[in-house]
Amino acid sequence: MNSASRYYANRYQDSVALMKLSAQVMAMPGVELAAVVMASAGNIDTLAAAGLGRFEVRPNDIIVVVKGSEAGCAAALERADALLTAPAESAPQEEGSVPLPITSLHGAVRRDPGHNLALVSVPGDYAAAEAMKALRLGMDVMLFSDNVPPAAELTLKHYARRHDLLVMGPDCGTAIINGIPLGFANVVRRGPIGAVGASGTGLQEVTSRIHRLGSGISQAIGTGGHDLSAEIGGISMLQGLQALTDDPATRVIVLVSKPPAPAVAEVVLAAAEACSKPVVVIFLGVDPRSLTRQGVHGASTLAEAADLAVTLAQGEMPAAAPPSIPVELLHRFGALCRSMAPTQRHLRALFCGGTFCFEAQLLHAAAGIAVASNVSTAGNPQLEQARIGPGHSMVDLGDDLFTRGRPHPMIDPVLRDSRLLQEADDPTTAVILFDVVLGHGAAADPLTGLLGAIEQARSRALAAGRRLLFIAHVCGTDQDPQNRSAVVAALRAAEVFVADSSAEAALWSVAVLRDCLGGAA
Secondary structure: OEEEEEEEOOOOOOHHHHHHHHHHHHOOOOEEEEEEEEEOHHHHHHHHHOOOOOOOOEEEEEEEEEEEOHHHHHHHHHHHHHHHHOOOOOOOOOOOOOOOOOOOHHHHHHHOOOOOEEEEOOOHHHHHHHHHHHHHOOOEEEEOOOOOOHHHHHHHHHHHHHOOOOEEOOOOOEEEEOOEEEEOEOOOOEEEEEEEEOOHHHHHHHHHHHHHOOOOEEEEEEOOOOOOOOOOOOHHHHHHHHHHHHOOOOOEEEEEEOOOOHHHHHHHHHHHHHOOOOEEEEEOOOOHHHHOEOOEEEOOOHHHHHHHHHHHHOOOOOOOOOOOOOHHHHHHHHHHHHOOOOOOOEEEEEEOOHHHHHHHHHHHHHOOOOOEEOOOOOOOOEOHHHOOOOOOEEEEOOOHHHHOOOOOOOOOOHHHHHHHHHHHHOOOEEEEEEEEEOOEOOOOOOOHHHHHHHHHHHHHHHHOOOOOEEEEEEEOOOOOOOOHHHHHHHHHHOOOEEEOOHHHHHHHHHHHHHHHOOOOO
16 A cells, blocks of 8 residues: 655645545545645644654645555645646736735735624634634634634633624534525525524534425524533523524524533523523433423424424424324335344444434434444443444444544545445344435535445345345435435435434434334344
């Protein structure tokens, strides 16, 4: 196996752009692994941990590292060079003028004083400093970068609050501001429901489902995954709640998070109760009855949170509607399971969205089904090194274990597709559960590799006397570049059972394991 690398001096690009470049280089024939990253200390350590070699720290430079065949590495470096040196598109200039590049936030504001929001996506070592520059220029900040120390996050958020500004992040992957999707976000219509979320894919699930139910989003404000920790205290969520309370276009508010620190949850719930508008709260894993109070409606799943919000926006009071599975679908599950080999007893779930992995674990645990996971919760065992089997497992493919030296699987799903084949080859695998996340930032073509992997997995299984049951959930809308309806139709044509929500897909999996495979452990 060969490896090769190349530096590009003083050639900064943001992390989302570099992840997309990595995906394109990784797709080259003969390339096993590729990374296109800023040469910061953190990224250099990550490359070393991924076995891609040790390199000099040169924070303003881009480094391209590839591993594969000799010819593949050479072609990949040429491809990276072409992508990184291609001239950037620029706006038309007046005749005779020379365009001057904007090289700083200050320069951007000087050119257009109307700029009032900065999206910061730089290595974590430098993110807080850039975010503070934006705040001092009077701009709100979406801080996409991760690995920002809690003390720095607290400093940024205290400064923002004192100056009537907002910090979304760090590690804020999703927002929709004034109808514009930022980061990983879906295309949804404008409407009367505002959302504040400490979970990127959780916010995507809620906003896209609201759109599919016929309503729309006024604003979707991300907070970053650490905001509701005891150390940060929910500063951004509380600011977002207040902003939506003051917004005349918002009639209903949804708050989305994994379990907050208990004291922070109480502060947020008290603020929600004092709000003049209906508030729906989904704190995944928290009993919705403990969230419900005057004007506050607790939800148990992301889908239920969206449903409650739409009902309230229509001026109706929500009624309890326990989830159910059509009898005909159970019959189809049962018939397929009866045709399986005796060895086939286990669920293998593969998620690009970390919150979907979290929610699925909770729903299986509530049914008494334990699953091992690399991001275990609900008392589940830890999946050692995210290995294949034994037993039921759920893998978050967006975890650092898998993304070191690779693009996130939402950008490049090749890791998910290859892992699906590995899981399908295990003779104990009966059910494969997976998600497909659409929208801006996600893979432009989420289907070609996936459908090929499903067809190959099914063929291998049939040749070995086995049958496989595939269950999927597609997060997105028909307005997304990938078109949700087209993706769903293609999956169903490939004999995949496609649920309408992440929670429904998990509940179908529970039904198969409990009712069709006899509660296999």
